Amino acid sequence: MSTLHVLSHSPFGDDRLTSCLRLIGSSDALLLSGDAVYALQPDTAPLAALQRRQENLYVLAEDAEARAVLVPHWAEVIDYPGFVELSIRYDKVNSWL
Numbered sequence: 001m002s003t004l005h006v007l008s009h010s011p012f013g014d015d016r017l018t019s020c021l022r023l024i025g026s027s028d029a030l031l032l033s034g035d036a037v038y039a040l041q042p043d044t045a046p047l048a049a050l051q052r053r054q055e056n057l058y059v060l061a062e063d064a065e066a067r068a069v070l071v072p073h074w075a076e077v078i079d080y081p082g083f084v085e086l087s088i089r090y091d092k093v094n095s096w097l
Helices: 016-023 034-040 045-053 061-066 080-089
Strands: 003-007 029-032 057-060 076-078 092-096
Touching (some): 016 092, 034 045, 057 061, 076 080
Parallel strands (some): 003 029, 003 092
């Protein structure tokens, strides 16, 4: 069963990103929204962890733009309708609150 994992908290405040990456399966996807987009800051441990995965990684455009975070070419930028489409595509949605 595929799962869309949604992270919205900064990876510098807790270990949600690390826990998520440990549990995420090969058929799952990860969506970074809110302060979670800070994981894409250059030369950081969160970016290095994401680079090792590089597949099925989505970033909410509005949140990256609001925080002036550049999205690497290997991540897919989506809008809110894209978020809805992802929610339908995957069997489950797990929000890391």
